[in-house]
Amino acid sequence: MASLSYSQVARMSPRELKKLKEHKKELKEREKVKEFEKELYSKECVAQSINFVVGEANKELPALIDREIFSYYLATILARNKEVVAVWLRILQGRCEIYLSKNSDWLDKDNKYIDNITKYLKNISKNAPVISKDNERDFLEAVTIYCSTKLKSRLKKLHDDIEFYDDNEHVKFFSDFLSVRVTMVSNAENTNIITISGICKEYCEKIKKAKIESRIPSEFLRHIKKVSFYMASTIGIVECARNIQYKSLFSNV
Template identity: 45%
Template sequence: DLYKMSEKELYSKICVAESINHVVGEASDEAVDMKDPYKFSNNLATILARDREVVAVRLKISDGCKVYISKNGDWSEEDVKYIDKIQEYLRYISKEPPGTSIESSRENIEDLTDEVMTYCSVKLGYRFEKLKRDIIRNPHKEHITSFIEYATTNLEGFNPDELDDVDKSEISGICCAYYKQVKNVPGIPEKFLGHLKKVGSYARSVIDMVACARNVKYKILFSNIELRIVKPIIADQLIYSWEYIIKSFVRNHVEYENFKNECLKNSHIAERLRKIYVDENTEQLQLDVNNIKQRVCLHAEMNILANIIDQGDKSRAYIAVSKRCCYLCELYIDFARKQGYNIIISGKHGKIYSGWKLPQVANINFRISSLKYILANLDRVIESKVKHYTRSLDADSDSYASSEKNSNNVVREREVANAFAGNF
């Protein structure tokens, strides 16, 4: 039907847009007043992202304390067991009588910390590698020597020459404390601060979550906290060929061929084209083949947002995400806001991903309108890139034609001069 055809067009254009213009806008963070429930959601999103996956969290406290958790992929049995343990630790810690010393919860807090550091060890390892490179490459820079001095003083056995042996759990605590001290100190590179913050985020998340659970204001809520896993939605989608989509933006076949050749000359575009359009059996690029199967997944924040829309809930909703939102999620959230949904996110990175899936909300009018809205924006992205390349090619062509014309004029002038000279 028409809707299915429009969906196929959408996914086809998403693939084309990613291939020729992967980064559409600049990464940015939204100015969000980080209230305790928002901070808790952020912390939970951090400790639930164990590897490359993206996790989204929404804390809803209007009817008890329900936490909706979603991710870009399937939840394993190990994931579910871990989530159950986090829930139990938070419930137990929150049930401590008001005014009780934190020492009484120390064993549970240490066990919670161990669970988090073990579960997140892979991602923590990635993040520590970036910090390690900072230390190795700039050992004599003031901000590095200052960090090494702090770590050496506060972490027994820390040796900057043996960073592979550092206990990742302990270095997370060191980075958390050090970042808090220096985050506003002028002159420290932003990238280094970012690496410190990310390594320290696991220790910081545990500290903040425990503080929230022990807070008298939230004790009753957290003593009955429910972590609810939202089922992931993954599907295979047929798409039109790259050639079919691009030809709707160019004037003729010659212009298409020129544009294609320019794209293939660009190593970054060529790599993305291979990722999306290469035949797995022949390993040949198939830009003119229709009905290529594309795996699509409902992004974590979209899964939670779809649930909000299906409930018609237009109250203020903060969705914490372990990674900034992509360009298409940003567009969909923007559309939802235009329909009156009060959605807050922490940031966006302006990139397009070909595996993105449109939320299948129950309201068909909302679904169709959101599809049209995203299609219109994708058309602008593709058209802008095509025009940029074709204008450059036209300019080169005009320059070449002008050069040929001038060259021909010079030849003719010489011929006339020679003929004229021959008459005398």
């Protein structure tokens, strides 16, 4: 973002000044996150690890996995509040190892959460290709509760954007789209935050297909995508666990 002159700042309304301050604060936070990521990925020691053992008959399995995307999905659902999580997906002879590190201590509730989601994914894979509705619901619920603080913070930023860009046609369209989808999928008063994440994911897919992303305010679009990442990550991980080609990977945890 280019710096503004004194005269430009002086002409801003109170609402625009508030938005400018928030934007500068967010830029600083993003820089901090980048620094945390550099620090985490440079560490040789790792605080947690998940080992997925793959049988000898599945040596071709690693080629089927998009390591970068799967690592990103895991990093998304393992970060609470202002935490930053680094994920290493290491493919070895006959097995796959996932190493985790973050910019704060691993607590008992973190370990319990990792144990629970590992159990749910193992059960989902074990039952594949039959869909394991109970385990998928429990997995989604666990992710929602664990990530609620960070997701609510991102929803707050998105809500502020909707108010700030209220005269933009694309923002109005999203606001209407969100209202309609919330009414369709649930009672508006009891809408789960992960449901809104799913609606944002649906919207992102819609505008990408229509090739209109460049017309939408960049900050607003970035916040929509950040909210959508949670549902996108849970769906991506569950789809991977459902895939019978990965059955050995998940079943032999």
